[in-house]
Amino acid sequence: MDKHLIRPYGDRKDDGVIQLSFVLPVPAGEKAKEAAAQVAKKLGLSHVLVATCEPAGGDYSFFVVYGRTHMQLDYNAIEVPVVVHRKHGFDELNDVIKRDLQRRIVVVGACIGTDSHTTGIDAIMNMKGFAGDYGLERYPGFRAINMGSQVEPAPARRAQGGRARADRSGKARGNLREDDLPLRRSARRSQDRARAWIRRRIRAGNEAERRG
């Protein structure tokens, strides 16, 4: 296959000019500018120009730097696997669930541990959806339960991942280790709490459905 060589450019095609922005942990000034220029040179750039040097807090500086790269790459040599899949429409998906499962699919979403990045989960679950797709709450075929953020999961996940079950008497089965006793207790507690929460949500959903 013929090569298709490309390189970045700024003003004229193939001039190799790129723009970088970064922060250095030094106060703004002439010495800081020289440090920024050296960063760009050490990255392999030539014709380096420090366009911006601004204080970013007391002992930090923000830089915008231009320079020329001499690299080029063969665009034709890049291979990226493309996942080909058929997208199911709203009605089609609900019909398949109704026909093949004859019950609603319950999806529980949560940001676990200390994670508070709820936007991604909300995008999947919320009625209004994201990027042109409805969220699961909109589908009659799904019951979407969004537990929100910072849900305590780690022990429960470990217990489940290890195919272990902590039963109500406090005895854990499966492949949790002997020294996992505090973990077992905590796993049991967080599993129980999560199950109770989900049960309450399902009950509330059923009642709302009954009321119409």
Ligand code: B12
């Ligand atoms: C907004 C944001 C925040 C907001 C979150 C607000 C909120 N309520 O959600 C705030 C400011 C709180 C935040 C904080 C932090 N953040 Co932040 N944040 C982002 C940011 C800029 C955008 C995320 C977002 O909302 N995108 C829009 C949604 C719609 O897209 P999405 O999250 O990718 O979700 C989609 C898919 O990924 C997928 N998906 C997501 N989850 C799941 C789950 C399943 C099961 C499936 C199937 C699919 C799926 O479907 C979603 C819809 O398409 C990203 C960088 C980025 N551009 O992605 C960093 C980023 C996620 N954050 C990061 C970090 C490091 C942090 C902090 C630790 C920073 C700090 N030092 O304090 C804290 C952690 C706070 C905490 N306790 O969790 C890193 C994570 C790095 C990593 N891989 O570990 C990122 C990638 C930025 C980076 N490059 O460093 N953050």
